[in-house]
Amino acid sequence: MPTVLVASRYFPPLSSAGASIRLVKLIKCAAAEGWRFAVLTQDPARPVIAEKPLSEFLLAEIPAETPILRVVSPTAGPGRMARFLRRLTGDSSLPWGAAVVWRAWRQFRRDRPALIFVNSPPFTNAAIGLLLSALLRAPFVLDMK
Numbered sequence: 001m002p003t004v005l006v007a008s009r010y011f012p013p014l015s016s017a018g019a020s021i022r023l024v025k026l027i028k029c030a031a032a033e034g035w036r037f038a039v040l041t042q043d044p045a046r047p048v049i050a051e052k053p054l055s056e057f058l059l060a061e062i063p064a065e066t067p068i069l070r071v072v073s074p075t076a077g078p079g080r081m082a083r084f085l086r087r088l089t090g091d092s093s094l095p096w097g098a099a100v101v102w103r104a105w106r107q108f109r110r111d112r113p114a115l116i117f118v119n120s121p122p123f124t125n126a127a128i129g130l131l132l133s134a135l136l137r138a139p140f141v142l143d144m145k
Helices: 019-030 054-063 078-090 093-108 121-138
Strands: 003-009 036-042 068-071 115-119 140-145
Touching: 003 019, 003 093, 003 121, 019 036, 019 054, 036 093, 068 093, 093 121, 093 140, 115 121, 121 140
Parallel strands: 003 036, 003 115, 036 068, 115 140
Antiparallel strands: none
């Protein structure tokens, strides 16, 4: 079956259930029909903006065979580059978006997904999807909430 590459900054356990539930239910239901998914999202240990894990219970609904690739925000942490990027971009998720595109390119350039799926807001997700669609030559679906 085809693989759908999902990129979303808000994915369990971070953020509220309301921000993630549509995406989790889509993955759960489509996987039951034979679709495969791979998810790129932020790393809860080093996120773009510190958030409480309010939707951890939704992780149980995601099929076990779904890889969840956690991408560390380049602005997280005490390092010199992280401090520079924070001063340059504030709490923007653009540096994280660039890290996601780079990770996806390295991970999926040989085994390309059939579809790129992102939800928005934040609008960085839309930019990620557009870039990945062009780089990986895959159709792009944007879910606007």
